[in-house]
Amino acid sequence: MDSKSISSVANLPTKYGDFKIQSFKEGNKEHLAIFKEPFGELPLVRVHSECLTGDVLGSLKCDCGEQLQKALELIAKEGGLIIYHRQEGRNIGLFNKVNAYALQDKGLDTIEANHQLGFNADERTYDVVVDILNHFGIKKLKLLTNNPKKLEVLEGFEIVERVPLVIEANEKNRDYLKVKKEQMGHLL
Ligand SMILES: [Zn+2]
Numbered sequence: 001m002d003s004k005s006i007s008s009v010a011n012l013p014t015k016y017g018d019f020k021i022q023s024f025k026e027g028n029k030e031h032l033a034i035f036k037e038p039f040g041e042l043p044l045v046r047v048h049s050e051c052l053t054g055d056v057l058g059s060l061k062c063d064c065g066e067q068l069q070k071a072l073e074l075i076a077k078e079g080g081l082i083i084y085h086r087q088e089g090r091n092i093g094l095f096n097k098v099n100a101y102a103l104q105d106k107g108l109d110t111i112e113a114n115h116q117l118g119f120n121a122d123e124r125t126y127d128v129v130v131d132i133l134n135h136f137g138i139k140k141l142k143l144l145t146n147n148p149k150k151l152e153v154l155e156g157f158e159i160v161e162r163v164p165l166v167i168e169a170n171e172k173n174r175d176y177l178k179v180k181k182e183q184m185g186h187l188l
Pocket of ligand 1: 051054055062063065080128
């Protein structure tokens, strides 16, 4: 990653605690590292995929917003790093995600809706995540995730522990969480 693709480090005080932020460019995408030092020997790391509807609007269709809040709370206490990975809607983008939601309104599940739009269930890539972890000199870590695929994509790192993010299902996201668990292998 060349230095033009890496921003300065700035302070970001939040209601969860005081963090530092740094942005990383990947083509026309701008990702964010939100971190609290010291990392300690075994930093707690969360790779959070952008979900505007869940993270910002409080959508009950998914568990992203709650997962992000929990990760911020934990990392404010323990130290560590959140990579805010700007691949909205499992990387189909916001526009297509809204179309996928419209298909879900007609009864398709999250995977069927993606397929109908011509996408895979999951279009995410993780190259920039690897670059960001390398930038911070992280080799060994504890990963905050329910998604076993994220353990695979980070196979070049020593993941000493998987820390689950347990979110209570609600009436609106119960079916979505069920698909995540039963068809996408999430450990919920
Ligand atoms: Zn979401």
